[in-house]
Amino acid sequence: MTKAIMIQGAGSNVGKSMLVAGLARAATRRGMSVAPFKPQNMSNNAAVTSDGGEIGRAQALQARACGLAPHTDMNPVLLKPESEVGAQVVVHGKRMTTMKARDYGKMKSTLMPAVLESFNRLKSQADLIIVEGAGSPAEVNLRAGDIANMGFASAAGVPVALIGDIDRGGVIAQLVGTHAVLPDADCALIKAFAINKFRGDTTLFAEGMDIIAAKTDWTPCGIIPWFADAWRLPAEDVMDIASRKGGPIKIAVPKLNRIANFDDLDPLSATPDVSVEIIQPGQPLPGDADLILIPGSKSTIADLAHFRAQGWDIDLQAHVRRGGRVLGICGGYQMLGTQIIDDAGIEGPPCRVAGLGLLDVVTVMTEEKRLTEITATHRETGAVVRGYEIHIGVTTGPDTHRAWLELDGRGEGAASADGRIQGCYMHGLFSADAFRSVYLTALGAAPTTYNYDDSVDTTLDALADHLETHMDVDTILALAAEV
Incomplete structure (x- = not known):
C-alpha cells in the first residue's frame, strides 16, 4: 500500500x-x-x-x-x-x-x-x-x-x-x-x-x-x-525573487505586476560574474545595466500599461540610445513589438495597443494556448537549448526574418538590425550552459564552465x-x- x-x-x-x-x-x-x-x-x-x-x-x-x-x-x-x-x-x-x-x-x-x-x-x-x-x-x-x-x-x-x-x-x-x-x-x-x-x-x-x-x-x-x-533552487512565488549581486555584469529585470515564468532568471542569478537586479515599481531602470530583460507576463497588455506607468518605457529608450542590449521573453517579447492586437478580448476588453516599438513585429492574441516542451538551436553558435513555450498570441513581422533560434526547421524569435534588441517565446534558454556562457560573454562576462543543472541537484x-x-x-x- x-x-x-x-x-x-x-x-x-x-x-x-x-x-x-x-x-x-x-x-x-x-x-x-x-x-x-x-x-x-x-x-x-x-x-x-x-x-x-x-x-x-x-x-x-x-x-x-x-x-x-x-x-x-x-x-x-x-x-x-x-x-x-x-x-x-x-x-x-x-x-x-x-x-x-x-x-x-x-x-x-x-x-x-x-x-x-x-x-x-x-x-x-x-x-x-x-x-x-x-x-x-x-x-x-x-x-x-x-x-x-x-x-x-x-x-x-x-x-x-x-x-x-x-x-x-x-x-x-x-x-x-x-x-x-x-x-x-x-x-x-x-x-x-x-x-x-x-x-x-x-x-x-x-x-x-x-x-x-x-x-x-x-x-x-x-x-x-x-x-x-x-x-540556488528555482523560486515559485514572486515574493521569493530578489536581486542577486554576483559580479560586474548587470542584468536589470523590471518587476511586472503579473510577472510569469520567471525561472528564466534562476540560471543567470547563479552564474559567477552576473548580478541580477529586480527593479521594483517606482524605481527607474538603471543606467548602467548591460542587459534589460523583460520577462514573461500573465497579462501582457495590462503589464505593458504598468511598464509605462513606471516610466520604464522612457528609461528603456535611453538604455537603447546608449547602445544597451534588450531581451524580451514571451510577454516581454510581445511588449517589444509595434502593436498588440486583442480584437477577441482574450486579455480583457477588445483593444489594440501600441507596443514599445523596439522590434518591428505585431502580436495578435488568440484563444489557443501554445503549451509544449521544445528543443531549439542558437543559430549563431549551434548551441542546443531545451525549454518550453507557454503563451497565447502569434507574433509576425519583418524582424522575425532575423530569428536567432532554430526550431523544427523554422526560425523562432526576432531581432533588430543591429542585433541588440531580441525577443523570443522560448523559456528556459539560460539553463543551457553553453548558450548561457556565449550570451553572457557577449555582454562582457568571463567564460565559465558553471553547470546549472548540476548545481540544482x-x-x-x-x-x-x-x-x-x-x-x-x-x-x-x-x-x-x-x-
Missing part, C-alpha cells in the same frame, strides 16, 4: 515547497519511490509537463527531487492570477475557465473529484506521496469546500505535519492559534509540527517547542535553521542533508499513513 504525509503551513510562504522537495530527496535516497502532490496551487510561474499540460513550478522541482518527470497529476488544480480579483483555473494541466475569487470559492468543492482522481493515479506509482498544502488551514473562513488543506487531508485520509515560520515572528501563536481555531476533526489530523527558518542558536527555542507541544499534543519534529543556499542533496540533520525525518516518514 502507498503511504502519504501532508506538509501544511501555519501561514503562507513558510517554506512548505522547499521542505517537501528536501523530504522527497531524502526519502528517495533511502530507496523509496516518491511522488510530490499539491491539490491546489496558485502561481503564475508554471512548468510544462511531459503529458503536455502545466503545473506549479514548485511541483516540477519536487518531481526532480524524486527523480521524476513533471506530470499534471502532481498539481491537478492550478490558479493563475490575471487581476486583483480573478484568476485562470487550470485543471489537469488545461485551462478550464477564468473567474473571480468569489465565484471560485463557490465552485471549488466541485473540483475535489478531479483532485482525488490525480491522487489515486499517483498512488499506483509510488511508495510514498508527500503532499503540500496551500496557504494555511487556519483560514477557517475558507474551510467549506476546501480542496487545498484539511478538506483534502480529510477526504484522502492523509495525516498532517504543520510548519511554523519563526523568521516572521510569533511562531508560538501561529501554531497554537491554528490548534485553537481548527474544528476538532481537522485538528486530529495534525500529528506533528516543526519550526522553519531559524537564525542563530536553535537551543534558545527549546522551551518554545515544549510550550507548543504541551498546548497542542503534537509531536515536535525539529527546529530547521535557515537554508542559506535556498536561492547538488543543492537538493544539500537540502536533504540539512533536513536529515535538523528535522526528525524518521518520525515524519513514520507518520505517513496508508491511503
Whole structure:
C-alpha cells in the first residue's frame, strides 16, 4: 500500500515547497519511490509537463527531487492570477475557465473529484506521496469546500505535519492559534509540527517547542535553521525573487505586476560574474545595466500599461540610445513589438495597443494556448537549448526574418538590425550552459564552465542533508499513513 504525509503551513510562504522537495530527496535516497502532490496551487510561474499540460513550478522541482518527470497529476488544480480579483483555473494541466475569487470559492468543492482522481493515479506509482498544502488551514473562513488543506487531508485520509515560520515572528501563536481555531476533526489530523527558518542558536527555542507541544499534543519534529543556499533552487512565488549581486555584469529585470515564468532568471542569478537586479515599481531602470530583460507576463497588455506607468518605457529608450542590449521573453517579447492586437478580448476588453516599438513585429492574441516542451538551436553558435513555450498570441513581422533560434526547421524569435534588441517565446534558454556562457560573454562576462543543472541537484542533496540533520525525518516518514 502507498503511504502519504501532508506538509501544511501555519501561514503562507513558510517554506512548505522547499521542505517537501528536501523530504522527497531524502526519502528517495533511502530507496523509496516518491511522488510530490499539491491539490491546489496558485502561481503564475508554471512548468510544462511531459503529458503536455502545466503545473506549479514548485511541483516540477519536487518531481526532480524524486527523480521524476513533471506530470499534471502532481498539481491537478492550478490558479493563475490575471487581476486583483480573478484568476485562470487550470485543471489537469488545461485551462478550464477564468473567474473571480468569489465565484471560485463557490465552485471549488466541485473540483475535489478531479483532485482525488490525480491522487489515486499517483498512488499506483509510488511508495510514498508527500503532499503540500496551500496557504494555511487556519483560514477557517475558507474551510467549506476546501480542496487545498484539511478538506483534502480529510477526504484522502492523509495525516498532517504543520510548519511554523519563526523568521516572521510569533511562531508560538501561529501554531497554537491554528490548534485553537481548527474544528476538532481537522485538528486530529495534525500529528506533528516543526519550526522553519531559524537564525542563530536553535537551543534558545527549546522551551518554545515544549510550550507548543504541551498546548497542542503534537509531536515536535525539529527546529530547521535557515537554508542559506535556498536561492540556488528555482523560486515559485514572486515574493521569493530578489536581486542577486554576483559580479560586474548587470542584468536589470523590471518587476511586472503579473510577472510569469520567471525561472528564466534562476540560471543567470547563479552564474559567477552576473548580478541580477529586480527593479521594483517606482524605481527607474538603471543606467548602467548591460542587459534589460523583460520577462514573461500573465497579462501582457495590462503589464505593458504598468511598464509605462513606471516610466520604464522612457528609461528603456535611453538604455537603447546608449547602445544597451534588450531581451524580451514571451510577454516581454510581445511588449517589444509595434502593436498588440486583442480584437477577441482574450486579455480583457477588445483593444489594440501600441507596443514599445523596439522590434518591428505585431502580436495578435488568440484563444489557443501554445503549451509544449521544445528543443531549439542558437543559430549563431549551434548551441542546443531545451525549454518550453507557454503563451497565447502569434507574433509576425519583418524582424522575425532575423530569428536567432532554430526550431523544427523554422526560425523562432526576432531581432533588430543591429542585433541588440531580441525577443523570443522560448523559456528556459539560460539553463543551457553553453548558450548561457556565449550570451553572457557577449555582454562582457568571463567564460565559465558553471553547470546549472548540476548545481540544482547538488543543492537538493544539500537540502536533504540539512533536513536529515535538523528535522526528525524518521518520525515524519513514520507518520505517513496508508491511503
